[in-house]
Amino acid sequence: MGVSLLALIGTRGARADEKADALLKEVETTSKAMKTLTADLSMSQKAKTPDGKEQSMKMVASLKLKKPNLARIEFTQGEFAKTIASDGKNLFTLMPGNRYQKTKVDADGKNIDTLWAAPAAMFFSGRFTLMGVESKAATTYVGKQTIEGTEYDVVQVSGTKPFAYSGKLYIAPDKLATRLDLEVGVGAQKIQVDAVLTNIKKNVPLTEAGFAYAPPKDAVVLEVPSLEEFNKKLLPVGSAAPRFALSALSGGKVELAEVLKGKKAVLVNFWFYG
Amino acid sequence: MELVALNGSDSADVIKKYVKENNFTFLIGMKGMGDNYDASTQYRVEAYPTNYLLDSTGKIVFRTVGFDEEAIRAALKKLDVK
Numbered sequence: 141m142g143v144s145l146l147a148l149i150g151t152r153g154a155r156a157d158e159k160a161d162a163l164l165k166e167v168e169t170t171s172k173a174m175k176t177l178t179a180d181l182s183m184s185q186k187a188k189t190p191d192g193k194e195q196s197m198k199m200v201a202s203l204k205l206k207k208p209n210l211a212r213i214e215f216t217q218g219e220f221a222k223t224i225a226s227d228g229k230n231l232f233t234l235m236p237g238n239r240y241q242k243t244k245v246d247a248d249g250k251n252i253d254t255l256w257a258a259p260a261a262m263f264f265s266g267r268f269t270l271m272g273v274e275s276k277a278a279t280t281y282v283g284k285q286t287i288e289g290t291e292y293d294v295v296q297v298s299g300t301k302p303f304a305y306s307g308k309l310y311i312a313p314d315k316l317a318t319r320l321d322l323e324v325g326v327g328a329q330k331i332q333v334d335a336v337l338t339n340i341k342k343n344v345p346l347t348e349a350g351f352a353y354a355p356p357k358d359a360v361v362l363e364v365p366s367l368e369e370f371n372k373k374l375l376p377v378g379s380a381a382p383r384f385a386l387s388a389l390s391g392g393k394v395e396l397a398e399v400l401k402g403k404k405a406v407l408v409n410f411w412f413y414g
Numbered sequence: 415m416e417l418v419a420l421n422g423s424d425s426a427d428v429i430k431k432y433v434k435e436n437n438f439t440f441l442i443g444m445k446g447m448g449d450n451y452d453a454s455t456q457y458r459v460e461a462y463p464t465n466y467l468l469d470s471t472g473k474i475v476f477r478t479v480g481f482d483e484e485a486i487r488a489a490l491k492k493l494d495v496k
Contacts (some may be wrong), residue, residue: 180428200470203439207432217455226422240451246478249468254482259455266428268443275484282465292447300483300484301483301484302480302482303481304481304483359449359451364480367478367479367480370460370479371477371479373458373460374457374458374459374464374466374475374477374478374479375457375458375477376474377472377474377476377477379473379474379476380472380473381457381466381468381472381473381474382453382456382457384420384443384453384456386444386453387443387444387445388441388442389426389429389430389433389442389444390441390459394418394420394441395473396418396427399416399418399441400468400470400471400472403416403470403491403492404415404469404470404472404493404494404495405415405416405467405468405469405475405495406415406416406417406418406467406468406488407415407416407417407418407465407467407468408420408457408465408466408467408468408470409417409418409419409420409463409464409465409481410419410420410421410454410457410462410463410464410465411419411420411421411463412421412424412460412463
């Protein structure tokens with residue numbers, strides 16, 4: 141019965157190839173060696189819903205990053221954020237509506253969330269991660285592709301954390317991954333993200349003091365519950381799962397007691413398309 | 415292993431369309447429609463997706479908000495399920 145589970149969680153079993161691994165290793169080395177990075181980031185995000193609706197969003201930001209964990213990302217266009225700033229201690233995300241989130245920044249800058257702009261996130265870790273979460277990504281070398289005068293090595297990446305994703309990383313001749321096309325499955329939605337870094341300047345001297353940040357005085361702080369906090373509220377491990385008998389889509393009832401019969405395990409998945 | 419997917423509160427039409435488009439073959443349960451239990455409340459579901467893994471006796475062995483494939487596979491392995 142594994143088949144239907146796989147339908148939900150996407151592909152697996154793809155192999156990493158040597159050429160892709162070697163390229164990504166070079167990207168990691170180059171990224172790690174970089175002390176500072178300034179660039180312009182443009183991103184577009186399209187969400188496709190099962191009933192055919194499309195929502196799209198464009199974002200433009202200027203980026204200033206310094207090792208090990210300093211960042212200032214100022215959005216000049218888009219509704220996602222106005223500023224993402226790390227002063228080395230705290231990470232602030234100022235959002236439209238003058239609200240902000242504040243969390244501790246990781247020592248290695250891993251949680252500096254550039255949304256799905258992996259090219260910017262890779263400055264800190266050197267590795268491709270989705271929203272700062274590392275998963276065992278499958279990688280395949282696709283070939284060379286020239287876009288706007290730059291010849292890129294293209295590597296296909298796919299993984300499952302924190303969402304199932306699949307896409308292409310474009311590695312520039314200087315071994316920086318500066319362009320990304322990605323499809324991410326969030327619940328029932330498919331989100332297409334393109335991110336490009338331009339006007340890239342490496343190792344421009346930037347002082348730590350230049351990253352000092354305080355949110356506007358009248359801005360309101362937003363508390364963000366963590367995944368652990370969400371999980372803590374669920375029924376405890378070891379307790380008996382509540383019985384249920386719900387209308388089945390195929391007709392009749394879905395009853396837990398019936399489903400359990402003869403099974404080693406049952407995964408009860410709550411989903412919502414919205 | 416059996417997978418039971420319970421929908422939060424989409425309309426039957428939306429569910430049918432989505433399930434058809436994706437060729438899902440597992441059991442799909444719907445909320446409302448005169449059912450006795452509100453399973454999402456019983457299971458304290460506040461965010462989607464939420465997953466509960468039960469052993470053969472119906473005991474909860476793992477649960478998480480989100481879909482952490484690796485963690486679910488690890489929990490399945492403990493139950494000796496491939």
